[in-house]
Each structure stands twice: as structure tokens, then as C-alpha cells.
Amino acid sequence: MQRFIALLILVIPGFLAGFGIKLMRDIFFKILHDPFPSLGIQFLAGLIFLILGVGFIAGFVLYRDRKNNKVAPRFQKK
Incomplete structure (x- = not known):
């Protein structure tokens, strides 16, 4: 159950990053989505x-x- 929750915690930001890439890609094709002026x-x-x-x-x-x-060692907490 803990691994499933961890997977859900990682999937949501993954979709967010994917949506960000889609928004940036759409400006090259001049596709403007509704909430953005x-x-x-x-x-x-x-x-x-x-x-x-x-x-x-x-x-x-x-x-x-x-x-x-x-x-x-350089990433260890001090």
C-alpha cells in the first residue's frame, strides 16, 4: 500500500510536468488555450x-x- 501511495505522489507532478511541456509546445503552433490571454x-x-x-x-x-x-558524500545532509 505504501508503494502505491508513493507512486500516486509521483504521478501527479509527472502529469503536471507533461502538461507544462504541452503548453510550451502549443505556442509554436499558435494554439492558445482558454484560460491564458x-x-x-x-x-x-x-x-x-x-x-x-x-x-x-x-x-x-x-x-x-x-x-x-x-x-x-556531497549530497549528504550536514
Whole structure:
């Protein structure tokens, strides 16, 4: 059950990052989605979604690896 919950915790930011990539890709084809007033704002929102999603996943993996002592010495908590 714990692994399933951990998977759900990682899937949601993964979808968020994927949606961010989709928003950024759509500006190259000039596809403007409804809640955004301009293509520039849509690109910024996509970039923010991508950074937040990837950052959350990276932080989760780093936290888990620190807990299991599987990181390099420079990433160990001081």
C-alpha cells in the first residue's frame, strides 16, 4: 500500500510536468488555450509547471536516496 501511495505522489507532478511541456509546445503552433490571454503567458505557465513537476520528483528521489544512504558524500545532509 505504501508503494502505491508513493507512486500516486509521483504521478501527479509527472502529469503536471507533461502538461507544462504541452503548453510550451502549443505556442509554436499558435494554439492558445482558454484560460491564458496570450501565448507568452501560456509559455510562462508551461515553464513553471515543468519546473515544479520535475523539481518535486527530483526532491522526492533525493530525499528517498538520502534516507537509504545511497547518495554521494556531497549530497549528504550536514
